[in-house]
Amino acid sequence: xxxxxxLYYGWPVLVVGIALIFYFQDNANPSGAGQRLYTTHxxxxxxxxxxxxxxxxxxxxxxxxxxxxxxxxxCLIRNGIADTMxxxxxxxSGVMPGNTYLDEVELVAVLNYIKQSWGNSGETVTYPxxxxxxxxxx
Amino acid sequence: xxxxxxxxxxxxxxxxxGIIACNSQEVVEKPLPILGEKTITPEGDTLxxxxxxxxxxxxxxxxxxxxxxxxxxxxxxxxxxTCPSICPKMSAEMVRLHDEFLKEDQLLLLSYSLDPKYDxxxxxxxxxxxxxxxxxxxxxxxxxxxxxxxxxxxxxxNAVKDETAPGGVLHSGAFVLVDQNRHVRGFYDGTIxxxxxxxxxxxxxxxxxxxxxxxxxxxx
Numbered sequence: 001x002x003x004x005x006x007l008y009y010g011w012p013v014l015v016v017g018i019a020l021i022f023y024f025q026d027n028a029n030p031s032g033a034g035q036r037l038y039t040t041h042x043x044x045x046x047x048x049x050x051x052x053x054x055x056x057x058x059x060x061x062x063x064x065x066x067x068x069x070x071x072x073x074x075c076l077i078r079n080g081i082a083d084t085m086x087x088x089x090x091x092x093s094g095v096m097p098g099n100t101y102l103d104e105v106e107l108v109a110v111l112n113y114i115k116q117s118w119g120n121s122g123e124t125v126t127y128p129x130x131x132x133x134x135x136x137x138x
Numbered sequence: 139x140x141x142x143x144x145x146x147x148x149x150x151x152x153x154x155x156g157i158i159a160c161n162s163q164e165v166v167e168k169p170l171p172i173l174g175e176k177t178i179t180p181e182g183d184t185l186x187x188x189x190x191x192x193x194x195x196x197x198x199x200x201x202x203x204x205x206x207x208x209x210x211x212x213x214x215x216x217x218x219x220t221c222p223s224i225c226p227k228m229s230a231e232m233v234r235l236h237d238e239f240l241k242e243d244q245l246l247l248l249s250y251s252l253d254p255k256y257d258x259x260x261x262x263x264x265x266x267x268x269x270x271x272x273x274x275x276x277x278x279x280x281x282x283x284x285x286x287x288x289x290x291x292x293x294x295x296n297a298v299k300d301e302t303a304p305g306g307v308l309h310s311g312a313f314v315l316v317d318q319n320r321h322v323r324g325f326y327d328g329t330i331x332x333x334x335x336x337x338x339x340x341x342x343x344x345x346x347x348x349x350x351x352x353x354x355x356x357x358x
Binding site for chain 1: 220222223224226227229230233265267268269270304
């Protein structure tokens with residue numbers, strides 16, 4: 001009788017418990033959104049593993065530029081670049097198209113994903129920092 | 139004592155059956171198909187589909203035509219250097235083919251530009267240099283725009299100018315495997331590494347099965 005009672009009253013608790021685990025797991029992994037944005041907007045050129053493409057497209061993985069960059073990198077992601085830039089001692093001269101449709105929240109997510117993925121360990125940036133940097137884009 | 143012996147006998151039987159089955163499967167494997175529409179001449183002969191003759195300039199200003207691929211196998215794709223969508227992934231996979239078959243003289247790579255107005259010889263040269271391309275192996279081609287789009291159609295590759303598409307051209311990321319007689323032998327998605335792995339297997343197979351033999355017959 002007792003076991004039956006536990007089964008009868010216990011299953012909603014179990015369901016809620018599992019739901020809570022999934023809920024917190026998703027929140028504990030904030031890079032989920034960043035990764036999705038990266039795959040959609042960046043991976044075509046910079047590749048899924050951030051390796052770039054030879055001397056044509058600069059890498060993001062292990063890139064000194066990414067490690068050193070702060071919130072101002074949001075300007076680069078949003079506006080693109082048509083100038084030469086040096087990454088890990090190699091000069092790149094291609095054109096990077098801008099991602100003007102990304103909003104501040106998305107830029108924070110994708111920027112932190114880049115700064116924390118593929119062995120990168122750059123300091124993460126916050127929403128206020130990115131918002132401020134975007135108002136001062138060159 | 140009897141039971142284990144009988145078991146091990148069946149075990150051995152199954153293993154040997156497995157080996158025989160695997161081997162025979164390899165023998166039975168069909169050759170790669172010859173794709174495209176066949177035409178029948180008034181005389182009743184069946185003509186297999188063949189990539190039409192072409193002539194374009196590569197990154198070294200060399201004219202590359204069907205004569206340069208005669209007797210060789212090649213992989214063709216359509217791209218353009220400023221394409222922001224699928225092209226970098228296609229180029230990354232072409233680089234992988236380039237490195238993998240660098241010493242295989244029977245295989246060439248041809249990348250036709252779909253934006254020849256921008257992709258001049260100088261632009262293609264710069265692109266090829268940045269990718270570290272061996273110019274004997276991988277030809278990046280440019281020329282008359284209409285001829286390039288017509289050729290894409292002949293390769294059965296979709297390519298349409300579209301203002302709304304990224305970069306202004308809507309095109310497929312297909313890699314087309316062509317044999318020594320300019321017959322199309324396979325299509326592969328050039329943006330997916332697993333598909334290009336399959337292409338590599340097919341290239342090796344084609345060269346092994348038809349390469350040297352056919353080359354001798356064309357020489358003779």
